[in-house]
Amino acid sequence: MPENTWWKRGIVYQIYPRSFQDSNGDGIGDLEGIRRRLDHLAWLGVDAVWLSPFYPSPMADFGYDVADYCGVDPIFGSLDDFDRLIGEVHGRGLKLIVDFVPNHTSDQHEWFRESRSSRDNPKRDWYIWHDPAPGGGPPNNWNSNFGGPGWTFDEATGQYYYHAFLKEQPDLNWRNPKVRAAMHDVLRFWLRRGVDGFRVDVIWHLMKDEGFRDNPPNPAYQADQPDINRTLQIHSTDQPEVHGVIAGMRRVLDEFDDRVLIGEIYLPLDRLVTYYGENLSGAHLPFNFQLIHMAWRAGDIAALVEEYEGAIPPGGWPNWVLGNHDQTRIAARVGEAQARVAAMLLLTLRGTPTMYYGDELGIGRVEIPPDAVQDPWERNEPGLGFGRDPQRTPMQWDDSPSAGFTTGRPWLPLTPDHGTRNVAAMREDPGSILTLYRRLIELRRRHLALSVGDYVGAHADGQVFAYERRFGQERLLVALNFSHAAQTVPLPEGVAGAQVLLSTLASGEPAIHGQELALRPDEGVVLALD
Ligand code: GLC
DSSP states (O other): OOTTOHHHHSOEEEEOGGGTOOSSSSSSOOHHHHHHTHHHHHHHTOOEEEEOOOSSOOOTTTTSSOSOTTSOOTTTOOHHHHHHHHHHHHHTTOEEEEEEOOSBOOTTSHHHHHHHHOTTSTTGGGBOEEOOOTTSSOSSOOBOTTSSBSEEEETTTTEEEEOSSOTTSOBBOTTSHHHHHHHHHHHHHHHHTTOOEEEETTGGGSOOOTTOOOOOBOTTOOTTSOGGGGBOOTTTSOOTTHHHHHHHHHHHHHTSSSOEEEEOOOSOHHHHGGGGOGGGOSOSEEOOOHHHHSOSOHHHHHHHHHHHHHHSOTTOOOEEEOOOTTSOOHHHHHOHHHHHHHHHHHHHSSSEEEEETTGGGTOOOOOOOGGGOOOHHHHHSTTSSOOOGGGGOOOOOSSSTTTTTOSSOOSSOOOTTTTTSSHHHHHTOTTSHHHHHHHHHHHHHHOHHHHTSEEEEEEEOSSEEEEEEEETTEEEEEEEEOSSSOEEEEOOTTOOOEEEEEESSSSSOOEEETTEEEEOTTOEEEEEEO
8 A cells, every 4th residue: 555545645524415415305415415516525625525324224323224235225316326426526536435334234124134033044143132131131231322221122033132222223243254244245345336445333343242241330420421321331342353353344445455444433542542453454544533522621632642642553544533423513512713723633633634524614503403303312312412413414505595405494404504604605705614624624735744744742731732743844833722812832942933824813823923922812823834
């Protein structure tokens, strides 16, 4: 694989297909809609698109319950639409990454229908079936991530099946070589169609404890946390054998040229980095969600970046994520002013950045009225703030009644300010967060120091985090003010002067007095150092 290949240099942009662009007026986005909006991605300057699932699905979990791994749900279009989309994506020099959901299928998948049909069906052990506990009831205490027990009893065959998520999402049995072979063929199906890689759903879940031991209680559990947090998922996830499974997928990708394997992993850093695999035989990019859970404080983030940089195995490539379809939007978490600082952080750290559609518009908190709720998690555990609908609202393109997203009624509400918070309006505004994103991406593209350069920590205190990126002779300083007050930062020793390349603020410039940089409230800057 070439050094500094596309998935190291490039920026990944996640699209949630239901919410990007509708082309047929049903209020739900589709593949043809995405194709029609490729201009936006090219204009923005991103390198790769990752699509959340578009496969045939009963949509119990909006496509993360797959009923056929090798097709397209009619809501999203057809395989012909997919082929046309990938052709145009490639025609523009972009890459296409698709979602792969190997932990579970839909309960409507043909494999599961067969599996549940009788105990001696050849597909019975494609899923995780277990007798009731000796005194009756579920085999162990494993919970569903969406609340309630992780086991559902099947009356007809007298056993329980395990589902880490909804009961409509039975877990596959990855200990079964036939499952592995079938799923490898799914990967090949899409690789042959030209996809450039996969984002693998809940990859750390694939193997479970062979003895099905109970998970221990979580001593830190509090009532305002999701049900799943009652126990520590130490026997139901992150088993040593999972690395063999991932290496198997990786070998399939390696049959093709320069494809990328990205793993979704919510684990502490020391566990996360094991997913690069022994001798880097695992995921190329184990998704790094640490910024999502970190308090938005300069010192904490600086410490995190240092720790992460130090934890990556030799030859491993870092990556950073600020948001996705499961997490509260960045602007809702840190506010609009700091969302601009966050954008600069994401796009200037060492490692592949993954952006989430709509973050370039600064979409923040969106109220979802109770009768508009869609997310099954919110339905199962209502009113506690776990629902994911707010981060899945439609992309806003223009000031027309449905923001150019659909001619029908959008499946989730738009933001109340969609008349001004939309691509058409914000493109023309030099002070918009959209313009900032575009400039940051352009800057990253122009300066290899920002994409593939070295990272050198420079300064961290309670309010400011500053670091250098270096490549060849070039030295850039990124200084980020995490506070709403003005701050000063010392320039690195021995630096003769500095030019401002970009500020997150729309107008004016930060001041450089001798060896000191004066940052305005909520300002981030990139400087070229002499
Ligand atoms: C992942 C997906 C999430 C889905 C879950 C079950 O976490 O990102 O949206 O609900 O897996 O597939």
